[in-house]
Amino acid sequence: MKAELAARDGDLRLYLLLGIATWFLFLDHVPHNVVGLLTMRNFGFSGAVDLFVLVGGYTAAILYGRMMLERGFIVTATRIFKRLWQLYAAYIVLFVIYIDLIGYVARKSRASELIGDFNVTGIVDHTIRTLIHGLLLQAKPLNLDVLQLLIVLMAIFPLVLLGLVRRPNVTMAGSIGLYAAARQFDWNLSSFPDGKWYLNPFCWQLLFVLGAWFALSGANQMRTLRTLQEFAVLRAAAWLYLLFALVTTVAAKFPQVGLVPDVLRHILLPDDKDNLAPHRVIHFLALAFLFAYMVPRDWSGFRWPALQPIITCGQEWLAVFCAGVFLSFAGHLVLITGPDSLLMQILVSFAGISIMTGVAYYVSWSKQQDQKPAFRAQSITRLSEEGRFAK
Secondary structure (H helix, E strand, O other): OHHHHHHHOOOHHHHHHHHHHHHHHHHHOOOOOHHHHHOHHHOOOOOHHHHHHHHHHHHHHHHHHHHHHHHOHHHHHHHHHHHHHHHHHHHHHHHHHHHHHHHHHHHHHOOOHHHHHOOOOHHHHOHHHHHHHHHOOOOOOOOOHHHHHHHHHHHHHHHHHHHHHHOHHHHHHHHHHHHHHHHHHOOOOEOOOOOEOOOOHHHHHHHHHHHHHHHOOOHHHHHHHHHHHOOHHHHHHHHHHHHHHHHHHHHHOOHHHOOOOHHHHHHHOOOOOOOOOHHHHHHHHHHHHHHHHHOOOOOHHHHOHHHHHHHHHHHOHHHHHHHHHHHHHHHHHHHHHOOOOHHHHHHHHHHHHHHHHHHHHHHHHHHHHHHHHHHHHHHHHHHHHHHHHHO
């Protein structure tokens, strides 16, 4: 397993997909934006959140799986909780500044509908209670639901990772069982002031655990997967399902045409994003199946200059995601208070992605600067030792 994890570490496909997910999440979070029509959710049942969660589970398993095999459960759990604390701190900063900023802008611009649009109405009547419930992850401000979900998934990840290392198939079966039970019995976490979580963690854990299960798969399982990818019949079935999802999703935007029968419309639409509908999972797995076949790990396209900004955003996804939350609010504000034209929508989208990319490059550059003094100190120490031995 160590050898398999070492071989999968540094896979640029993961950073490419995370970068795409952060860009798509930003575009999806800007309402009435024509550029948002180009994101995943408009061409099938799944979307950027599915991509974000599964790839997040895959990368977490690679990083902490090797650590658990080498240093044990206790050390690995402490490192996971350290990362969990970083996610929680980012969420708290975002939550406090986000709701205060929305309230301030709503008062100054007299755009009171912003408070309702971003689901922070409780901050007006119950400020302290809203902040307390926000600290407990029970508030539901718009666009922070993905980060809330990741915090819960990382909180249970030490036990999940231990199970995947020792009994991977049993752990995966338990995840599927929890998903089925949550959908059957309507299990979910409550939110304040009423309702439940947008992204049900009892259901969405399936994609996270599935990504980790793929990352920890042994050589035999990977050979089996590659063998399945060679079957043209399976690839054709995946393409047909993607085509079916595309037609169904696009036709749903024009119900007057009547391309989708009423029976299918009631089953597939809406796609039950909250509880991760089964046809949504199948759609995303079909995408992953074909992507893994068409884009090998050593794909030459990773050297294309056009893909470097996306890969860099994927490498610094947390900072880029946090920036995207504020930029989506700024973009929404610009579109509702200014000229909501096609050109303005394109400019808002381009400006937001450019700023997110700039944040990614700055964070990457900053990390490199933090490492340089250590290298210099080592060089000075080495030279002094060589000089002492020479004397």
